[in-house]
Amino acid sequence: MLPSVISFMILIGIILTVLDEDAISHIIGNESGVKGVILAIIVGSIAAIPSFIAFPLGGSLLEAGAGYAQIAALVSTLMTIGIVSMPMEIQYFNSKIAWSRLIYSLIISIIFTIIIGVVM
Amino acid sequence: MDLIKKYKFSIVFLILLILLYITNNDLGKTATIITINNIKEMLLLVPPIFITMELLEVWIPKEMLIKYMGNGAKFTGILIAFTLGTVAAGPIYVAFPMGQLLLKKGARLMYVIFFLAVWSSTKFIIILTELASLGVKFTVVQVAVFLPFSLLMSYLIEKSVNEEELNIIVNK
Numbered sequence: 001m002l003p004s005v006i007s008f009m010i011l012i013g014i015i016l017t018v019l020d021e022d023a024i025s026h027i028i029g030n031e032s033g034v035k036g037v038i039l040a041i042i043v044g045s046i047a048a049i050p051s052f053i054a055f056p057l058g059g060s061l062l063e064a065g066a067g068y069a070q071i072a073a074l075v076s077t078l079m080t081i082g083i084v085s086m087p088m089e090i091q092y093f094n095s096k097i098a099w100s101r102l103i104y105s106l107i108i109s110i111i112f113t114i115i116i117g118v119v120m
Numbered sequence: 121m122d123l124i125k126k127y128k129f130s131i132v133f134l135i136l137l138i139l140l141y142i143t144n145n146d147l148g149k150t151a152t153i154i155t156i157n158n159i160k161e162m163l164l165l166v167p168p169i170f171i172t173m174e175l176l177e178v179w180i181p182k183e184m185l186i187k188y189m190g191n192g193a194k195f196t197g198i199l200i201a202f203t204l205g206t207v208a209a210g211p212i213y214v215a216f217p218m219g220q221l222l223l224k225k226g227a228r229l230m231y232v233i234f235f236l237a238v239w240s241s242t243k244f245i246i247i248l249t250e251l252a253s254l255g256v257k258f259t260v261v262q263v264a265v266f267l268p269f270s271l272l273m274s275y276l277i278e279k280s281v282n283e284e285e286l287n288i289i290v291n292k
Contacts, residue, residue: 007129008213009162010137013155017140017147050211051246059253071254076262080240085213087129092216093289097277101233104273105240112265119261 011084012048028061028070036070037113041106044077048085054078069117076109166214173221186226193228198271201231205238215239224290230278237270 027043028036049057058071081102082089089098124131137155141148189197208215219232242263250259 006127006159007133009158010130010133010155012158013151013153014133014137014140016154017151051243052249055246055249055253062254068258072258072262075250075254076241076266079246080237080266082212082240085211085216088213088216092220092292094281094285096281096285097233100277100280101236101273104269104276105237108266108269108273111269112262115261115265116258120257 008084008088015047015084016049028066028074032067032070036067037073040070040073041077041109041113044074044109045081045106046083047078048082049078051075051079067117068120069113072116073109073113076112077106080105080109170217173218176221177225180225182225185222189222189225189227189231191228193231197228197231198234201235202238202242205235206242206244208239208243209245212236212240220289220292223286228278229281229286230274233274233277234271237266237274241266241270 028040032039054075058075061074062068062071083102086098086102089101137148137151140151187193189200193200204218205215215236219236222232222235223229247259247263250262
């Protein structure tokens with residue numbers, strides 16, 4: 001367990017520094033449209049920001065003018081997709097389960113994003 | 121040599137961190153501080169969780185877990201998986217060893233996958249944060265979409281994993 005935990009911690013340190021709140025606000029800011037949604041999904045899948053920070057961040061991005069759909073894509077992938085924690089998931093379960101969970105979570109996040117885009 | 125192999129990712133990321141520090145002093149410093157803080161947080165979080173797991177291991181008889189979360193459990197299995205996932209605190213990587221332990225104790229794979237999904241998407245404390253930051257409508261839609269689809273995902277993943285693959289995980 002220790003090797004994967006240490007690499008995971010260093011990776012999160014690097015990612016959180018490079019993809020900080022300012023960078024995220026910039027990427028999915030005003031009028032980013034479908035491109036913004038796709039970028040939000042990519043950022044949300046890679047970044048490892050804890051949920052209790054992700055939601056307030058989403059709230060402040062909304063106030064800054066981001067769209068509900070982009071925020072939905074960002075927070076849902078932040079919550080359910082963790083590319084950096086995949087090595088640990090594979091270690092405890094297996095690669096089939098880890099990859100299936102990633103793909104299904106991505107599909108569910110997209111469905112959620114579309115519904116939010118329609119109803120909000 | 122084995123040691124290097126085991127820690128290959130740690131070494132690669134450590135080199136990345138050093139490169140970041142050389143090219144951009146400030147970013148490198150911030151990344152190092154975040155890394156150290158995360159390791160500290162984990163060191164505080166992991167012991168209580170492992171103690172809880174040890175207690176579960178000793179206190180909860182296998183027969184009981186099989187009865188309520190095993191193959192024939194149906195609704196109680198879903199309910200317990202949901203409860204375990206929603207009351208939890210902490211990042212998802214803490215849930216992996218717990219999920220594995222449940223499997224070893226005879227829980228059905230579908231319920232364990234659902235437990236992981238609830239842990240990441242419908243944790244009670246997180247839902248409160250979501251309500252406060254993004255509003256009632258957003259939160260209701262999120263829960264209404266993620267719960268049923270997560271259950272469907274758990275069922276589909278369980279169907280795709282055969283007995284042999286499951287045995288490898290249980291015997292890890």
